[in-house]
Ligand SMILES: [Zn+2]
């Protein structure tokens with residue numbers, strides 16, 4: 185069996201707010217630099233994108249499509265929105281299945297082929313959509329299950345219930361950028377599900393594509409093998425989930441959508457979800473939602489792989505050089521040096537010995553080492569604002585910065601308590 189680093193959820197230019205560079209040859213090229221080798225096609229129900237896929241991919245047997253410029257494997261996949269505003273990710277075995285589903289879905293949406301219909305909004309619920317997907321031989325599960333806008337747990341207390349009669353057939357969920365396995369395993373029901381960690385990227389550059397990925401064991405790249413990996417947990421085919429620390433996620437903490445002031449659940453409820461600072465809406469965070477649904481235990485099921493917290497290499501370089509723009513020449517130059525020497529970004533971040541990395545740039549190699557050792561602190565994200573990582577120099581620096589961060593938070597907390605008391 186071989187291990188495949190796979191990103192199974194991102195978007196084509198036919199979804200809203202996606203880079204025009206999100207084209208298969210560029211995606212394949214950038215995925216290779218990142219170190220990914222198994223990808224979703226994204227947006228596979230959209231006619232315009234289907235034409236692009238057919239032009240730029242070579243169909244192999246077993247539901248696998250190969251890029252023309254390298255060895256990256258693709259599987260047909262998409263995201264849809266149901267009438268309950270929940271996002272679902274779907275994988276399909278071949279173009280016949282796509283046609284079968286398009287025929288049925290067409291009666292419930294007029295967005296399938298619209299220029300912004302990469303993620304079509306359906307007038308069907310999760311149960312109805314999943315029945316159609318299963319009938320076509322496909323797989324389905326909730327996308328970014330915990331996010332407050334389009335995650336299943338924003339509207340339902342249980343994934344099984346959200347899918348009705350089809351609920352027992354749901355085998356995986358996607359964690360999303362604001363959660364990880366540690367958080368998700370606090371919910372009893374979730375200890376039965378296989379977890380996926382995908383980027384949901386809107387651009388092909390390696391600081392987005394593959395910022396979360398899954399290391400999956402497959403006999404060969406095929407739809408059947410992927411199906412096994414995503415449905416038979418005792419097979420333990422997913423050997424590693426990798427992604428951002430959820431503290432970096434935009435919806436990690438409960439916070440104001442406008443000024444990003446953070447709140448506890450009790451505070452937000454007391455304020456009737458109106459920010460005390462600016463009166464705008466407070467958005468419930470993933471942490472607080474999980475707290476509500478948790479059974480108080482935090483057990484890791486036997487089949488659950490490790491979750492590795494990672495940051496894109498460009499962001500690590502950026503933090504070392506203290507440059508504002510991630511696309512700056514200087515960052516790109518250093519990034520390229522590392523990736524060309526060691527083959528891929530994932531190799532640099534996860535697998536190469538630090539002594540080897542030192543030969544390219546000692547300062548950045550040290551940062552990577554600190555990252556691997558977990559010497560990273562975060563100003564937590566929330567309300568739609570990403571969190572900010574603080575990569576420390578060493579253990580002593582870590583303790584010092586941790587103390588400073590705690591003091592800062594305490595100060596903010598007591599100022600807020602005073603205002604709340606007067607409220
Ligand atoms: Zn989504």
Ligand SMILES: [Zn+2]
Pocket residue numbers: 440441442443444445459460461462463464
């Ligand atoms: Zn506010």
